[in-house]
Amino acid sequence: MTDHDTFLTAAQSLLGPRGFTADADLVTPWLTDWRGRFTGRALGLASPANTAEVAAFVRLCGEHGVPIVPQGGNSGMSGGATPDDSGEAVVLSLRRMDAIRTFDVEAQQITCEAGVILQTLHKLAETQRLRFPLTLGGKGSATVGGLISTNAGGTQVLRHGTMRAQVLGIEAVIADGSVFDALTPLKKDNRGFDLKQMLIGSEGTLGIVTAATLRLVPEIGGRAVLWAGLPSLAVARQLLLHCQATAGDTLEGFEVMPAHCLASVLDHLPDARSPLADNHAWHALIELVGDVTSADALPDLAERVLSSALEKGLLDDATIAANEAQAEAFWLLRDSVAPAERAIGPAMQHDISVPVATMADFVTAAAPQVETRFPGTTAVAFGHLGDGNVHFHVLAPPHAERGEWEQTQGKAISAYVHDLVTQWGGSISAEHGIGQMKRDELGRLGDPVALAMMRSVKHALDPSGLLNPGKLVPLAPDGTNP
Incomplete structure (x- = not known):
């Protein structure tokens, strides 16, 4: 044998x-x-x-x-x-490991195995009038273990934070087969390094997450979903600040998309309609939520947010979803941007972040720079303006061949975009992880001290390099794996 x-x-x-x-x-x-x-x-x-x-x-x-x-x-x-x-x-x-180990409704905590699907977690929490405050387009397939391993984000990060903020405890198997058991949630624990946080976002390179204790929050008593047409992304940034000042903690989501993205979605979804009658350069999708004690005040708050924004010249037009079905229709427009773009043709997708205060300036500067350097391309940005993370996509010229274009000009485009992001003090991966796709770019652009620390941790916990090799951790300067 x-x-x-x-x-x-x-x-x-x-x-x-x-x-x-x-x-x-x-x-x-x-x-x-x-x-x-x-x-x-x-x-x-x-x-x-x-x-x-x-x-x-x-x-x-x-x-x-x-x-x-x-x-x-x-x-x-x-x-x-x-x-x-x-x-x-x-x-x-880890898909077979989908058990719910404990569900403490009073403490608003749940301990589940890594294979539990996000949508299943949502539905289970709802049965006890609670919710898990992280969602994304792939909720029907994404698992708890994968969300932890990539420190997933989504549309509720503005209020609740990334997956890192939802994990109270963790269980993982490390490279020698030992089980790291830190499932018990402690609000204060000063026994050295926070090892569970090191595992979150490590993409399976330091250990294999098998279970986690997650925080839950009370169910929402109601929501108001608003759609605004805007003249520019800079104005969208000012509208965000206005919403934060006016709505406070009720502001849960603030998503933006340019006219190009909305038009693509309307072409892609045959029954979709634009929320506003006129055309606008940019659009903002805003969600306000309230608990059972404050939900009744949401309609008046939504009206006040929009009317005061209009008085300040922060929007051209706006509407409030009349019911839950219309609210879901608004969100479907936002969630369909990526598939609508894929239907158009090849594109290079960049999941990037820069400081929130400079995101509008970055997009305004970077998009024309990319289009000038790579004639025929179209640069569009959409996503989570409130937490400084947008998806910066560069669409191929017409008639570009899918597969070939990404491997040729597409690679040069991504390197250029990553250079721009780095110059603006940002990150080449805001919520999708590094994986194998961005590993070499992280090695090229990352801080040498930080990279050396990552390699040291990887070597210490996985000296044989058997856990997810070739992912996340860049090669050493001599070209060897850590």
Whole structure:
């Protein structure tokens, strides 16, 4: 038997037929990332049923020197859950681990396993008049483990923060097969490094998240969803400040999109309608929420926000969703921007952030710079203006060939955009992670001291480099893996 044969026999014996397969028909669907940009090969697919099986499997991989690629819902945006093409690694799926371990309604906390789907978590919280305050377009497939591993964001970060802010405790299997158990939530704990925070956002390179204790918040008693037409992104920034001053903590979402994005969505969704009668250069989607004690005041607050903004010249026109169905229709327009753009043709998508106060200036300066340097392209920015994170997409010239364009001019465009973001003191990854797609760019642009610290931590916790190799952590200056 070859070493691979020995490992495969041992893996099948350890996890059983439900827990491990090398059948190509079953493994292949999980070897390509959600965007279709990365496809790899793997020895097999492991699907452990519990933390003990994860730990035992990690130990087995360590004994045989087999790399592990952890995977949740396989809905990541940066290729972080896709193996390379060597065929030497195994994909470790956490999807079978979907149990709710505890649900403390009074404490507003829930402990669940890594394979729990975000939408399932939302629905479960709702049964107890609570909610999990993080949502995103892929909520029907994204898992808790994947959200933690990438420190996911979404449309509620403005009020509630990223996934990092929702995690009260964590359980993870580290590279030697040991179980790091820090599920118990403590408001104050000064016993050295906050190790759970180090695991959050580490994309499976330091440990495999198997469970987490998450915070919940009271259900909303009502919401007001507003749509505003604006002359510029700079005015949108001023409108955001106005909403924060006028609405305070009731402001939960503030999303922006230019006219180009709205037009693309209206073409893409046959039954969609623009919320406003006239055309506007920019649009803002604003959501105010209230608990059961304040919900009745939301309609008056929404009217006051808009009327006072109009008096100050901060919007050209606006409307308030008349009912929940219209509110959902407004949000569908926002959530459909990415698929609408994909339908148009190739594009380079950049998940970037700069300081909130300078985002409008950045987009206003960067978009024409990109279009001038790469004739025929169209640069559009949309997303979470309130937390300084927009999705800066550069659409290919007409008739560009999908696949070829991304690998040629597209790469040069991304490097240029990342250079601009760095010059503005920003980040090349705001919420989608680094994965394999941006690893080399992080190595090129990242602070050398920070990169050296990352490599040191990686080497200390995973000296054999078996946990999600080739992801997140850039190569050392000599070209070696940490």
